[in-house]
Amino acid sequence: MSQAEIVAAVLWLALTAYAVLAGADFGGGVWDLLATGPRATEQRRAVAEAMGPVWEANHVWLIFLIVGMFTAFPSAFATLALALYVPFTIGLVGIVLRGAAFAFRAHGREAVGGASMWGVAFGAASVIAPLAMATGIAAVTSGHPDRWDTPFAFLLGLFAVAICAYLAATYLTVETEGTPLEADFRRRALLAGVVSGVLALACLALSPIGAPYLWRALAGRGLPLLVLALLNGPIALGAVWFSRPRVARVAVVAQVVFVLWAWALGQWPYLIPPDVTIQAAAAPAGTLTAWLGVTAVGAALLLPSLWLLFRVFKARNPAAIL
Amino acid sequence: MGTSLGFHIVFAVLGVGLPLLLVVAEGLWLRTKDEAWLALARRWSRAFGILFAVGAVSGTTLSFELGLLWPRFMAFSGAIFGLPFTAEGFAFFLEAIFLGLYLYGWNRLTPVAHWLTGIPVAVSGALSSVFVVMANAWMNSPSGFRLDAAGRLVDVDPIAAAFNASTPTEDPHMLVSAYVVTGFVVASVYAAGLLRGRLDALHRRGLLLGMGMGAVAIVLAGITGDSSARFIYQAQPAKFAALEAVYTTTRCAPVSLLGIPSDAEHRVRYTVQIPCLLSLLAAFDPNAEVKGLDSFPAGDRPNPVLVHLSFDTMVGLGTAIGLVAALFWLLVIWRRRIPLRRLLLWALVLSGPAAVAAMEAGWFVTEFGRQPWIVYGILRTSDAATTAPALGLTFAIFFLIYIGLALTTARLLLWQAARNRAAA
Numbered sequence: 086m087s088q089a090e091i092v093a094a095v096l097w098l099a100l101t102a103y104a105v106l107a108g109a110d111f112g113g114g115v116w117d118l119l120a121t122g123p124r125a126t127e128q129r130r131a132v133a134e135a136m137g138p139v140w141e142a143n144h145v146w147l148i149f150l151i152v153g154m155f156t157a158f159p160s161a162f163a164t165l166a167l168a169l170y171v172p173f174t175i176g177l178v179g180i181v182l183r184g185a186a187f188a189f190r191a192h193g194r195e196a197v198g199g200a201s202m203w204g205v206a207f208g209a210a211s212v213i214a215p216l217a218m219a220t221g222i223a224a225v226t227s228g229h230p231d232r233w234d235t236p237f238a239f240l241l242g243l244f245a246v247a248i249c250a251y252l253a254a255t256y257l258t259v260e261t262e263g264t265p266l267e268a269d270f271r272r273r274a275l276l277a278g279v280v281s282g283v284l285a286l287a288c289l290a291l292s293p294i295g296a297p298y299l300w301r302a303l304a305g306r307g308l309p310l311l312v313l314a315l316l317n318g319p320i321a322l323g324a325v326w327f328s329r330p331r332v333a334r335v336a337v338v339a340q341v342v343f344v345l346w347a348w349a350l351g352q353w354p355y356l357i358p359p360d361v362t363i364q365a366a367a368a369p370a371g372t373l374t375a376w377l378g379v380t381a382v383g384a385a386l387l388l389p390s391l392w393l394l395f396r397v398f399k400a401r402n403p404a405a406i407l
Numbered sequence: 408m409g410t411s412l413g414f415h416i417v418f419a420v421l422g423v424g425l426p427l428l429l430v431v432a433e434g435l436w437l438r439t440k441d442e443a444w445l446a447l448a449r450r451w452s453r454a455f456g457i458l459f460a461v462g463a464v465s466g467t468t469l470s471f472e473l474g475l476l477w478p479r480f481m482a483f484s485g486a487i488f489g490l491p492f493t494a495e496g497f498a499f500f501l502e503a504i505f506l507g508l509y510l511y512g513w514n515r516l517t518p519v520a521h522w523l524t525g526i527p528v529a530v531s532g533a534l535s536s537v538f539v540v541m542a543n544a545w546m547n548s549p550s551g552f553r554l555d556a557a558g559r560l561v562d563v564d565p566i567a568a569a570f571n572a573s574t575p576t577e578d579p580h581m582l583v584s585a586y587v588v589t590g591f592v593v594a595s596v597y598a599a600g601l602l603r604g605r606l607d608a609l610h611r612r613g614l615l616l617g618m619g620m621g622a623v624a625i626v627l628a629g630i631t632g633d634s635s636a637r638f639i640y641q642a643q644p645a646k647f648a649a650l651e652a653v654y655t656t657t658r659c660a661p662v663s664l665l666g667i668p669s670d671a672e673h674r675v676r677y678t679v680q681i682p683c684l685l686s687l688l689a690a691f692d693p694n695a696e697v698k699g700l701d702s703f704p705a706g707d708r709p710n711p712v713l714v715h716l717s718f719d720t721m722v723g724l725g726t727a728i729g730l731v732a733a734l735f736w737l738l739v740i741w742r743r744r745i746p747l748r749r750l751l752l753w754a755l756v757l758s759g760p761a762a763v764a765a766m767e768a769g770w771f772v773t774e775f776g777r778q779p780w781i782v783y784g785i786l787r788t789s790d791a792a793t794t795a796p797a798l799g800l801t802f803a804i805f806f807l808i809y810i811g812l813a814l815t816t817a818r819l820l821l822w823q824a825a826r827n828r829a830a831a
Contacts, residue, residue, distance in 0.1 A: 138507035141463055145503050149496040151470045155481050156489025156565075163482035166474035167793065174801055177471050178808065181464040185812050188460030189819060192453055204816065230735040242565030375490050376565075383497030390504045390527075397508060397515055 089367035090354065092157045092376060096150060097349050102255075103146035105252060105338050110140045114183060114211020115246065116273060117204075126268055127213035132253075135260050136189055138398045142391065144184065157376055159358050161366035165221075168230035172221040179214030212246055219245030226348065228358045234386060235255025237295025237364050241288050247281035248341060255321075255337045258330040267330070275324045281391065284308055285344070298358040302351025310347035314340060410802070411468050413767060420766065421610040422502070423536050423582070424589020425455050426529035429509075433522045445607040447616070449513070451593075451825055454820055456510050461812055463503065468805070480781055480791035483560070487552050488545040490565040495538035501531040506629035533582060541579045541661045544573035548642060548771070549782050576638040577773070580631040583624045584769065588762045590621025591728055595759025596824075598752045601745075605808075605828075606767030611745050614755070621762070622732040628725060633688075639776075640689040643783065644698040651685055652678075652715040653699045660697035665719055668711040673701065675715075691731055709778045709791055717771035724765035728758040 086094070113132040120128040136328035166173070181320040186207035222245075224230050232238070254274035261267045292300040303311050321336035356363050367373060434563050436444035470492070474481050505527040512521055545551075551568030555561045594617030600610045640647045647653075652668040652675045653660055662685045666678025686695040700708050731754045738746035781788040 138511040140499065141460065141503040142507055144467070145496065145500045148467055148499060149493070151474070152492035152496050155474055155485040156493055157486075159485030159489070160482050162474050162485060163478035166478045166481070170475055170793070173475060175473060177475075178804065181469055181808060184464035184467075185815075188457050189815055192456040192823070206486075220657065226724060241491055289716065300702055315671055319719060368489075369560065371563045372486040372490070372565050376493060379494050379497070383494065383500070387497060387500050387504075390501055394504045394507055397512060 088158070088373045088377070089363050091210055092153070092367070092373055093356065093363045094152050095377075095380060096157070097345070099150045099153065101345050103143070103150060105341050106143040107140070107146060108215065108249040108341070109150040109252040109256050110136050110143055111211045111246075112249035112251065112277075114187075114208050114252055115250040116257070116270075118208025118212065119273075120340060122166070122269065124266060124269060128269060131257055131261055131266055131270075133187075133191060135257060136187065137386070139394060140184075140187065143393060144180075147180075153376070153380075157368050158356060158363075158366040158372060159368055161361055163356060164361065165225065165230060166265065169221040169224065169233060172217045172224070172233045173216040176214050176217035176221070179210040179212075179217060181210075183210035183214055186210060198378045201249060211249075214248050215245045216242040223296065225357055226302070226352070228298040230357060236247050237288070237291050240284060240291060240295075244281060244288055247277055247284055248344075251277035251281050252337055252341065255325065255330065255334045259323075259334055262330060271325060271328060271330070275322070278322045278325055278337075282322065285318075298355075299348065300362065302358075303347055306352055306353065307347035307349075307351025310343050310350060314343035314347060317343060408613045409470055410806055410809065411465060413770065414813070415462060415465035415469055416587075416766070416770065417763060418458050418465060419536070420585035421455075421458050421592070422462045423532040423585035424620065425451060425593075426502075426506075426525060426532050427586070428589065428593060428620060429455065430522065430525040430529050431614060432612075433525060437446055437518060437522055441608075443612050446609055447613055450773075450823070452510055452513075453823055454705050455506075457819055459460055459502075459506055461816055463499075465809070466499070466814075469783060474561075476793050477781070477791050478793050480786060483791075484545075485694055485784060485785060486560065487549075487565060487568045488542045491538040491541040491545075491569045493540075495535050498531040498534040498538060502535060503530055505531070517823030533585075536582050536585055537578055540578045541569045541571075541574050543773070544577040545569070546782050547571075547577065548573040549785050552786045571644060573638065576631065576635040580628065580635050581770075583627040583631055584766050586620055587628050587725075587728075588623035588766050590617050590619070591732075591762035592759040594621055595756050598755035601747060602749065602752045602756065605685070606747070614745065615739075618732060618735055618755075621728070621758075622736055625725065625729045625732055629729065632722075632725070637689060640697070643776070645700070645703045646714070647689070648698055648700045648703075649709040649711040649714040650718040650760060650772055651697070652711050653685070653697050654698060654701055654711075656699040656702050658686065658694045659683040659688075660695075662688070663715070665723075670711070706779065709776050710712050714772055716775045717768040717775065720768035720773060721765045721808055724761045724768070728765070730760050733756050 088161050113136050115130050117129050120132075122128075183206075186203040189203045190207065220233045220238045220242040224233035224235075224240035224319075227235070227237065227347055251274060253271050258267055258268040258274055288295075289303070292303070317336055317340050321333055321340055324330075324333035324336055352358055354362050354364065356366050368376075429451050432444045433448040435441070436448060453779065505524050508516070508524040509521065509528055516524065548571040549568075550571045551566070552560050552562040553562045581710060594614050597610045597613035597617060599810070601614065610678050630792075636647070636650075639650070651660075652666065654668070656692050659682065661680040661682045663675045663678040663680050666675040668675050683693040684699055687693045689695060690695060700711060709813040731751075735746065735751065738751070777783055778821050779789065781791045
């Protein structure tokens with residue numbers, strides 16, 4: 086692997102971390118918005134307690150991704166920023182409102198109130214942010230980065246929201262093990278699992294027309310991982326059905342990893358198909374070397390700190406990672 | 408972008424300064440077992456929970472906007488000055504992680520362990536500021552690359568770019584300014600409480616701690632600001648001419664206090680001038696030459712009205728709050744207790760907003776002083792902006808969001824204060 090490809094792989098790892106960690110935080114917002122039944126307030130509280138200590142750290146993966154992208158692949162970043170101005174700006178509004186609304190409620194609940202403007206903003210923004218960002222990603226995979234306004238892109242956006250909700254519901258099932266909320270979140274995980282499965286299959290079926298480059302990528306080098314995802318999907322859903330929340334959590338995370346890396350491997354060595362390769366978009370060698378150096382030092386500090394954070398707050402349910 | 412930056416920076420500087428105050432207050436509690444210190448730390452940590460979140464999301468906006476609004480600037484500069492942003496990303500990671508531990512760990516960690524989690528928050532907060540200002544310093548003193556005959560980037564050295572010529576003066580000035588703002592804002596809050604007759608230990612200690620940080624930092628801000636100005640005199644003469652409102656190149660140049668520079672008349676109106684002082688300050692020589700705006704082509708000049716008035720605002724307010732701090736500490740040492748004269752307390756209340764205004768004016772100086780360049784001498788701002796449509800709409804949306812966030816933050820902080828009083 087060339088240096089540029091190593092940098093791209095590291096950034097892809099960061100995207101994966103963002104998807105399985107912060108994705109679940111967006112999903113938490115979805116369940117806050119859809120909290121129903123006699124335990125609606127408790128559901129909201131479970132979401133808030135699970136997210137509270139970790140959501141800001143989870144969010145930083147996105148910042149790392151953005152600055153890594155503009156440092157190591159500046160021309161590709163500029164191309165994407167121009168082409169995806171609208172969906173990224175909408176996603177950004179969602180991210181700003183979601184984070185602020187969460188903090189406003191967490192640190193001043195009585196002042197703001199559960200059903201207030203900020204409460205609704207938290208849930209709505211949690212839907213809008215992944216929807217808009219995934220629409221942009223769909224446009225990139227289609228080979229026309231500025232065509233984010235297609236049915237395929239919208240469908241992929243919906244899939245992203247559904248998988249976020251799926252992640253959140255499975256994590257929350259583990260977090261609430263042994264309480265009446267466990268059953269609530271198990272039902273929600275089932276629902277989100279079925280919906281995201283249907284949307285995933287619909288995206289796949291539509292991709293030969295909607296995103297031919299993605300289709301070729303998945304049918305080519307991405308095929309082994311795509312097959313794994315197709316086999317793993319029912320396993321994850323089965324684990325939720327048979328109330329094996331910990332197995333379900335691992336399987337759902339694996340599902341997200343399979344999908345993201347099937348896409349990555351499939352379109353390798355292209356960053357923006359059909360003509361921008363990782364190598365062509367890369368910054369000069371001096372920048373890449375320095376970036377990898379800073380990242381190695383940063384990771385040596387970051388990983389033990391992250392371990393400590395999850396150890397302290399998720400110790401009751403080891404490896405619970407919402 | 409400017410709006411986002413002006414908004415974000417208020418939260419960012421509190422993100423740098425408040426954790427240090429938290430660590431000091433909680434550390435004093437651990438040493439003395441005096442509950443007032445603990446109460447202060449707990450109150451500040453609740454307020455910080457909101458301030459940090461708003462700072463984090465507005466910072467995210469900035470990282471996106473760099474690309475969304477300045478795609479060509481980023482395509483050119485990303486490879487050169489992206490490195491400090493990546494380092495800042497890690498500093499921000501550590502700050503967010505340990506802040507999570509700090510905010511939610513009061514009941515899960517032992518008191519000493521909890522105090523220890525505050526230290527990385529304070530350190531990485533300061534490092535965030537240092538790294539991010541490195542990137543801005545590079546825009547003032549671009550280095551670490553060469554342009555070949557075809558205008559392509561060659562010999563890119565991001566380490567040299569990070570440690571560019573502006574970094575040694577600009578970085579320390581921003582860092583100490585963050586402590587100035589935090590110190591005076593905190594002091595301002597407790598001075599307001601004392602004015603309303605809340606004379607308890609908590610208010611006295613809050614005021615002392617805020618003024619302690621503010622007083623040390625304002626002295627350092629003066630020293631670092633002075634070296635910054637001298638650096639600009641040598642490296643960015645057009646900016647220097649604009650901030651001191653010098654039109655004609657002269658020896659024995661005067662300092663113009665206040666006044667409105669008039670491009671039509673080539674002089675500063677309504678001003679008080681102190682002869683030769685500017686040459687003396689800039690080069691330690693009363694006869695040193697100071698370049699005037701007239702020696703630069705009209706298209707290469709910053710707007711002297713904006714830059715000069717911002718500069719005078721920064722220096723004037725900085726000096727004023729420095730004098731308030733000096734008076735306060737003289738009275739404390741003289742009388743061996745906290746002075747409660749209403750006039751002084753009022754001055755302390757005003758010094759918080761004054762510190763914020765001075766810092767914002769400082770950013771005006773450095774950003775508008777660099778115009779028309781986005782990368783000084785290399786890339787013009789007008790050549791770097793996006794061509795995306797509906798920019799006005801985006802601007803309006805973010806403007807409204809920021810107003811909403813600012814109002815809600817203020818409302819919640821007031822609510823927290825009211826609840827603190829009810830509980831006390």
